[in-house]
Amino acid sequence: MTSRSAKRKKRNHEARIAKYKAFTDKLVEEQRLRYVESVRADLTRAEIVNQRCLQFVKALVAEFPDELTAQAGFFCTSPFHLDDPVPGEEHWWCKTKSGVIFDPTFEQFCSSGYYVEYRRDYHHVYRGKCMACGVENYDVADAPHKSTCSEECAQFIEDEYNRACSN
Numbered sequence: 001m002t003s004r005s006a007k008r009k010k011r012n013h014e015a016r017i018a019k020y021k022a023f024t025d026k027l028v029e030e031q032r033l034r035y036v037e038s039v040r041a042d043l044t045r046a047e048i049v050n051q052r053c054l055q056f057v058k059a060l061v062a063e064f065p066d067e068l069t070a071q072a073g074f075f076c077t078s079p080f081h082l083d084d085p086v087p088g089e090e091h092w093w094c095k096t097k098s099g100v101i102f103d104p105t106f107e108q109f110c111s112s113g114y115y116v117e118y119r120r121d122y123h124h125v126y127r128g129k130c131m132a133c134g135v136e137n138y139d140v141a142d143a144p145h146k147s148t149c150s151e152e153c154a155q156f157i158e159d160e161y162n163r164a165c166s167n
């Protein structure tokens with residue numbers, strides 16, 4: 001590749017990213033208007049985009065359907081957790097055709113981090129609370145449903161049922 005075409009490619013890429021940023025800015029301001037007037041001005045961008053990753057990603061993909069796709073995964077803040085079944089907070093971001101990440105809601109995170117793409121056969125997702133002790137269950141998405149977290153808790157529930165029946 002000649003350096004001139006490399007430069008042009010870089011410029012095109014930068015122009016596309018600037019376009020995604022401008023559209024994201026518009027989404028942020030639209031979102032700001034949904035709050036009552038008295039708090040609007042004080043809201044930071046981090047507060048506005050917090051917990052809205054999927055909403056923003058969907059809007060961007062709808063606006064640029066030939067350029068961006070939605071990617072599910074985790075935002076991981078430590079290199080030591082990259083290979084964990086739950087490497088960090090569940091998150092959504094956009095990916096360009098060449099695989100470059102554009103994350104419209106990264107301001108919600110207080111530190112920099114790693115984007116770990118979701119793998120259905122490996123990563124754990126929230127699977128509901130244990131009926132007995134209330135602890136939150138995490139498992140692969142396709143694992144059989146479990147209503148309790150352990151043998152002990154399953155036994156506890158069974159004893160409860162038996163007691164209820166014998167009364």
Ligand SMILES: [Zn+2]
Pocket residue numbers: 130131132133134135148149150153
């Ligand atoms: Zn339990």
